Amino acid sequence: MTTTSTERSPVAAILALGLTQIIGYGTLYYSFSILAPDMARDLDWSSEWIFGALSVALLIGGLAAPTMGRWIDRFGAGRVMTAGSAIAAAALAACAFAPGKIAFVAALIAIETASNLVQYGGAFALLVQIRPKVAQRSITYLTLIAGFASTIFWPITTVANAHMSWQHVYLIFAAINLLVCLPIHAWLSRSVSETRKREKNEAAKHVEPSLPPSVRTPAFILMVMGFALESFVNAALLVHMVPVLSGLGLGALAVMVGTVFGPSQVLSRFINMVFGGGLSQLTLALISAVLLPAALVTLIVTAPSVPGALVFAVVFGLGSGLSSIVQGTLPLALFGSEGYGRRQGKVLSIRLVISSTAPFVLAFMMENIGVSWSLAVAAVVGAIAVLGFVAIGRLAQLLDRPHLATPRGDELAVQVVTLGQQIANRLPDFESATDAAER
Incomplete structure (x- = not known):
């Protein structure tokens, strides 16, 4: 879906939002892998168990995502993000003051729950609620800014942790969320409120679905599968980026190579903004999915070459950056803007449930089968995600929807479509059933 509206973003x-996303991802997500070794030492845990605790927190946060999606539709994304900033600050402080393992895990769960409120899920919904017709373009601009989160916060966290304890670092991060992000989100909540008041006095401007009701269920299942597997690969590598590169023999250069990832995310979003207007969101989703396993294969084949690692960081950053866009724009293109928050809550929930195991699984595999074999497994998972998006393209072709279709895939893609349809037949109304269960 490409927007032809003359309405301004x-x-x-x-x-x-770009500033709060940099802070949100930097303090609540990217900093963890840098601080994890000190956390493990203080808690007398192994590295696997620290990342296992993170996986549990991600899982529980994912289970809460559908409820948060309903809150976004009901109360407005701005208000939800404002509350999320307060929770994030309190959770970071609680983690810093945690007296033992149980309190630490509880605080970590609160951090990941707050993340769902203040990161892309809430931010994308806020942009949709402010101006639905230009939300696709607005999401691209936002991710262009937020892509600097890792580039900024990996070095900041590394330098800060070299001069102070991880507890003090988390306390500083708590203050930033409270004093910077919370006021911004409170201000933005007024924009959503004003938009809703205006829509009561004029015809609401919604984005209509591109798929007919009869095929939305299999398309939704395939889309969620692709996003979930992509998120698994992303979560595993983003948390372990520096340890993985170090384990492949890059040593002190690992942090330097890792910082290339952020600008590459931004580059992919800039390229999409300038040249991607003629491509469907489904084609962009397929491109992003292909780049992730391609980057992993490059790293495996070239390690411990520094140029090879740089190519990996660039390609992986391109794929990850584009993925973060289409996770917001593809559901909008396929299913429309009505109920966007609720639908994104479901997508986020399934993504997080699947990807929550990624940090622990990759840490466990690296410890037991080595870094290279672990990356090979991640590449296979990423390749399966590619098939999911190819399958949606084949389904679109069968429905004679060329503006949604991706390039023709192989016969295995058709089998994936058939599987999605079989699942849909056994779950006659997947979204309605999910709503009923939630109620």
Whole structure:
């Protein structure tokens, strides 16, 4: 779906959200892998168990995501993000003051729950609620800014941890969320409220679904499968980026190579913004899915070459950056803007449930089968995600929807479509059943 609206994107909201996304991802996610060794030492845990605790927190946060999606539709994304900033600050402080393992895990669960409120899930919904017709373009602009989160916070966290304990680092991060992000989100909540008041007095401007009701269920299942497996690969590598590169023999250069990842995310979003207007969101989703396993194969084949590692970081960053866009724009293109928050809550929940195991699984595999074999497994998982998006393209072709279709895939893609349809037949109304269960 490409937007032809002449309506302007909300520039102030995008810039403000860009700052809070950098802080949100940097303090609540990217910093963890840098601080994890000190956390493990203080808690007398192995590295696997520290990342296992993170996986549990991600899992529980994912289970709460559908409820948060309903809150976004009901109360407005701005209000939900404001509450999320307060929870994030309290959770980071609680983690810093945790007296033992149980309290630490409880605080970590609160951190990951708050993440769902203040990161892309809430931010994308806020942009949709402010101006639905230009939300696709606004999401691209936002991710262009937020892509600097890892580039900024990996070095900041590394330097800070070299001069102070991880507890003090988390306390500083808590203050930033409270004093910077919370006021911004409170200000943005007014924009959503004003938009809703205006829509009561005029015809609401919604984005209509591109798929007919009869095929939305199999398309939804295939889309969620692709996003979930992509998120598994992303979660595993983003948390372990520096340890993986170090384990392949790059040593002190690992952090330097890792910082290339962030600009590459930004580059992919810039390229998409300038040249991607003629491509469907489904084609962009397929491209992003292909780049992830391609990057992993490059790293495996070239290690311990520094140029090879740089190519990996660039290609993986391109794929990850594009993926973060289409996770917001593809559901909008396929299913429309009505109920966007609720639908994104379901997508986020399934993604997080699947990807929550990624940090622990990759840490366990690296410890037992080595870094190279672990990366090979991740590459296979990424390749399966590619098949999911190819299958949606084949389904679109069968429905004579060329504006949604991806390039023709192989016969295995058709089998994946058939499997999705079989699942849909056994779950006659997947989304309605999920709503009923939640109620």
